[in-house]
Amino acid sequence: xxxxxxxxxxxxxxxxxxxxxxxxxxxxxxxxxxxxxxxxxxxxxxxxxxxxxxxxxxxxxxxxxxxxxxxxxxxxxxxxxxxxxxxxxxxxxxxxxxxxxxxxxxxxxxxxxxxxxxxxxxxxxxxxxxxxxxxxxxxxxxxxxxxxxxxxxxxxxxxxxxxxxxxxxxxxxxxxxxxxxxxxxxxxxxxxxxxxxxxxxxxxxxxxxxxxxxxxxxxxxxxxxxxxxxxxxxxxxxxxxxxxxxxxxxxxxxxxxxxxxxxxxxxxxxxxxxxxxxxxxxxxxxxxxxxxxxxxxxxxxxxxxxxxxxxxxxxxxxxxxxxxxxxxxxxxxxxxxxxxxxxxxxxxxxxxxxxxxxxxxxxxxxxxxxxxxxxxxxxxxxxxxxxxxxxxxxxx
Numbered sequence: 001x002x003x004x005x006x007x008x009x010x011x012x013x014x015x016x017x018x019x020x021x022x023x024x025x026x027x028x029x030x031x032x033x034x035x036x037x038x039x040x041x042x043x044x045x046x047x048x049x050x051x052x053x054x055x056x057x058x059x060x061x062x063x064x065x066x067x068x069x070x071x072x073x074x075x076x077x078x079x080x081x082x083x084x085x086x087x088x089x090x091x092x093x094x095x096x097x098x099x100x101x102x103x104x105x106x107x108x109x110x111x112x113x114x115x116x117x118x119x120x121x122x123x124x125x126x127x128x129x130x131x132x133x134x135x136x137x138x139x140x141x142x143x144x145x146x147x148x149x150x151x152x153x154x155x156x157x158x159x160x161x162x163x164x165x166x167x168x169x170x171x172x173x174x175x176x177x178x179x180x181x182x183x184x185x186x187x188x189x190x191x192x193x194x195x196x197x198x199x200x201x202x203x204x205x206x207x208x209x210x211x212x213x214x215x216x217x218x219x220x221x222x223x224x225x226x227x228x229x230x231x232x233x234x235x236x237x238x239x240x241x242x243x244x245x246x247x248x249x250x251x252x253x254x255x256x257x258x259x260x261x262x263x264x265x266x267x268x269x270x271x272x273x274x275x276x277x278x279x280x281x282x283x284x285x286x287x288x289x290x291x292x293x294x295x296x297x298x299x300x301x302x303x304x305x306x307x308x309x310x311x312x313x314x315x316x317x318x319x320x321x322x323x324x325x326x327x328x329x330x331x332x333x334x335x336x337x338x339x340x341x342x343x344x345x346x347x348x349x350x351x352x353x354x355x356x357x358x359x360x361x362x363x364x365x366x367x368x369x370x371x372x373x374x375x376x377x378x379x380x381x382x383x384x385x386x387x388x389x390x391x392x393x394x395x396x
Contacts, residue, residue: 020059029104042088076215080165097204110200124187141182157181179306269303285396308375316358325392347384
């Protein structure tokens with residue numbers, strides 16, 4: 001790559017770092033690898049001070065970056081942070097380019113990351129579009145884990161956070177599925193930008209080219225005089241009928257990290273308040289509720305852990321377990337003989353239909369084709385099970 005495009009005041013992302021910059025990367029990387037998230041800036045400042053560097057903010061802002069001088073232009077550097085206000089409780093992040101300089105991050109943001117990138121590109125090339133539909137194609141976290149069984153769950157969960165700070169990739173990742181760590185990635189056309197990248201150095205060079213191109217505009221010859229007057233002595237560069245490239249700064253513009261939010265509660269299939277009501281009934285009714293409570297707790301646990309087969313079996317067990325509370329010997333009898341509201345009877349009829357699906361999960365023999373049961377098949381039935389439990393609790 002021709003580094004002369006970057007400008008004399010801006011070091012290339014691949015240039016060697018000084019001791020203070022390397023120390024900063026090490027402090028941040030060690031915590032990220034140990035805990036799965038970037039440390040608070042307050043921690044980084046304190047640790048840098050212990051190491052003898054009393055101006056950690058200046059060290060952070062001295063890390064190399066490429067991009068536009070304007071805050072609205074595209075920029076990319078070794079770190080992602082808010083330059084306007086670096087709060088103590090903010091979490092500056094290191095980008096994939098930092099893996100060039102950090103031995104600690106090299107494996108995660110180097111070899112592993114490039115493997116993920118090549119996997120996405122291969123999948124994108126394999127997509128066969130329809131002539132009659134404009135449909136997006138996706139890779140999910142489940143797809144990725146299936147095709148890479150040796151990879152850790154922690155690495156898979158960390159990928160959206162890594163993509164968030166990378167050009168082109170940040171526009172593809174979305175939350176997906178019932179697992180809070182689940183994601184899907186759109187195999188959009190801009191992935192083509194990374195074709196041919198086979199190592200970390202090649203990736204950083206390509207990112208630099210993408211960032212510089214994003215800050216380059218074509219100026220028609222007729223607009224040059226007017227633009228020249230606007231630029232005046234600002235140092236802009238005009239070439240008639242060619243490209244105009246903005247001047248390059250030595251530090252990043254305003255880069256805002258993702259807001260840090262508390263971890264989400266695990267998703268629930270059965271309403272937790274209903275389970276608590278049922279627990280309160282224990283010992284106050286002729287029925288032993290131990291098994292039912294365990295079934296419901298296990299159902300919620302399996303739902304949170306994305307276990308479709310166990311969920312199907314447990315929903316089926318609950319359906320078959322509760323009819324005596326309603327004065328019936330079977331669920332079929334409960335539907336036909338118990339006095340339901342109109343809406344609840346519709347819910348119960350759908351639960352009865354679900355038993356066929358659960359039977360499929362429990363009793364279908366192994367076959368050569370892929371099974372089609374997934375967590376999505378459970379999603380419409382949570383309200384139905386809750387309605388059944390509500391009626392049972394009211395009868396106790």
